[in-house]
Amino acid sequence: MRISEKSRINTTATYMERINRAIDHIVTHLEEPVRLNDLARVARISPFHFHRVFQALVGETPADFVKRLRLDKALGLMNRKPVMSLTSIALRCGFSSSSDFTRSFKQRFGVAPSAFDIGGWRTARGNELNRIVEQDSPNGQLKRLPSRLNPEKFKVRIRDLSARTVAYIRVSRPYQSNAVVKAADRLINWAELRGYSNGQWLGYQWENPEITPLEDCRYHIAVEAEGFTARGEVGQFKFPPMIVAEVEIRGGIDLEIRALQWLYGSWLPRSGFVLDDHPCFEAWIGRPFGHGTEYFEIRLQLPIRWT
Structure with a gap:
């Protein structure tokens, strides 16, 4: 039996809809244990097939996706003032313990979170973003605002x-x-x-x-x-x-x-x-x-x- 192009499009759209539900569940439950069976239930996909469907559409396994989002959130918290303890950051990002957080962090970044240069990391990412923005900006190079100044008179x-x-x-x-x-x-x-x-x-x-x-x-x-x-x-x-x-x-x-x-x-x-x-x-x-x-x-x- 031949599958029509319309059927393929409809099937892909259905899976996108269901994986969207799983991703929304992940981003709003990062502080909690995120279990494969729970994601499959939210997505209304059989647990037997969910892992493969998620990886095919997202490009990462569910576990890798969750870990990456947790580590990204941890980087954001490490950059905030006042400084939070690494244990507090670990628990707020859904890691079971500070040792679990440290192990996952070292696997991705090569160093422990206590030795990580968050300022240098943010500067590198910010420079990459600026390069892309400048390509599309009619005003050329972006100028960073001096500390505490508000020459554009932004009002909150x-x-x-x-x-x-x-x-x-x-x-x-x-x-x-x-x-x-x-x-x-x-x-x-x-x-x-x-x-x-x-x-x-x-x-x-x-x-x-x-x-x-x-x-x-x-x-x-x-x-x-x-x-x-x-x-x-x-x-x-x-x-x-x-x-x-x-x-x-x-x-x-x-x-x-x-x-x-x-x-x-x-x-x-x-x-x-x-x-x-x-x-x-x-x-x-x-x-x-x-x-x-x-x-x-x-x-x-x-x-x-x-x-």
């Missing part, structure tokens, strides 16, 4: 956001070519057919590109929506209520980078807040890329909580 608004459900498309390798723009076009078409296109559009990624290698980052283009069923590459995620520090920007990617530098490096340390465990959002004013790819009108939303 503290907002309490209600819980929100989003429809999203997860984009692998978002810093290559125009993958995010293409995904945005597909999601806009999806939203227009269902009456969601005038909702709040968002962009976010769980990974920090100044910590995680760019080839491992995944960007989510999303729109707030209620009452829909996830199908194919369009997934569904529910964010809880949160507090955000919001900064509005209208300009190029270089302005957005400087706003993020100022938020994290100047405003946050003196604000009385600490980072919450949610991604930083790009809340589009209008539709994503409504002004092209060199000029953006967005509100950066940094999730925070009181110390």
Whole structure:
């Protein structure tokens, strides 16, 4: 029996939908034991087949994917102020003990976390990100803001956001070519057919590109929506209520980078807040890329909580 091209596409979309559920479960349960049978149940795939399907679509085994996300989260926590103990970081990232954390860390980075140069690692990742951004920036080389200065006069608004459900498309390798723009076009078409296109559009990624290698980052283009069923590459995620520090920007990617530098490096340390465990959002004013790819009108939303 011959399998039609349409059947193949539908089957692939179904598996993408189910693996999306598994990935969403992982990123929201990193502090807990993540068991293969639980992931298979969330994905609605037989445990016998789940491992192979996940590896085929994601490029990593479930165990390797979970460990990498935990180590990436640990790097982020190691870079925060005030400094946390390695035991606290290990438990907060889902490792069973500090020795388990140290063993996994050495396997990936070659040294113990206590000897790791987190500043040098972040600088190298940040330089890689800047090189890519500069290629697409009409203003040439990015200029880093001097400490504590705010020449662009960024203004922070503290907002309490209600819980929100989003429809999203997860984009692998978002810093290559125009993958995010293409995904945005597909999601806009999806939203227009269902009456969601005038909702709040968002962009976010769980990974920090100044910590995680760019080839491992995944960007989510999303729109707030209620009452829909996830199908194919369009997934569904529910964010809880949160507090955000919001900064509005209208300009190029270089302005957005400087706003993020100022938020994290100047405003946050003196604000009385600490980072919450949610991604930083790009809340589009209008539709994503409504002004092209060199000029953006967005509100950066940094999730925070009181110390």
